[in-house]
Amino acid sequence: MKNDLILRVIAKLLIPFILLFALYVQFHGDFGPGGGFQAGVILAAAVIFYALIYGLADARKVVPEPLVESMMAIGVLIYAGVGVAGLLLGGNYLDYFVLDPNPVHGQHRGIFWVEVGVATTVSGVMLKIFYMFADRGKVDEE
């Protein structure tokens, strides 16, 4: 699909909006539908779309494999780290009330970082699985 002009142009047009939508779903998840899991999947979908049109090798240049692999673990660590931060500030594990002098703001802060962690892990895992599958099938040589 590398030489298909229409697909390349459409992909170039669409991918920024997909990425923006992922960010919207991530950071607007407190107010509207969405959250870390959905945002992570949409983010991964944008990169997969890029890989399908421009080839796996180009996608690996944009989002390198070591980054994807570390994202898988970093997300869980961010999530667990929010829990540890609650412990260090004198609360229970995953207690968000102590994260800020104002307990309600502490909740907001806790939810924000937890969602960041979920999105990081989910997009990392989705991308990694796609990379592994595509690598065996060599999607980029199609």
Add this chain to the structure above:
Amino acid sequence: MIINVLMLMMAVSVMVIIRSRNLFGVIVLSGIYSFLMATVLVAMDAVDVAMTEAAVGAGISTVLLLGALYLCKSEEAHAPSKPLLPLLISLSVGGMLIYGTLGLPEFSDPKAPIHQHVVPRYLNELKQEVDVPNVVTAVLASYRGYDTLGETTVVFTAGAGVVALLRRRRKGRKL
């Protein structure tokens, strides 16, 4: 009403999936099935779940299945024997599951047990405690933070499992 129409379309697509031998068509149809499911979830006001279904069910898994299809033939092989016993087992399990749903409370029944346990507390005290307009996010990330941590770990474990499985085989082939 709209849900019934969508359910009917889902049933039709499942029937076609069962009958069809062309695996490419099956994959596209399963993506359509996921989109129909997402629409049903929107009609049931479960927008968060619908978004996940559309992104994962119709998007990512379709791409992954197409990637798998690239590795094998696009025609399904004929089964060597008629699998009557597995058919019987799955039919009876499906029948039992349908029988079980008959005992469930009506959809969105306010008197259902699930709406009387912790839900009133979530809905009444959310404003003072968490103050996040989307109740789903608040329950997911704050009230049920431990569950979501577990889920994130499960996603991580699944990814690690795929890495462990696929990477080893690829190395063995190349070296």
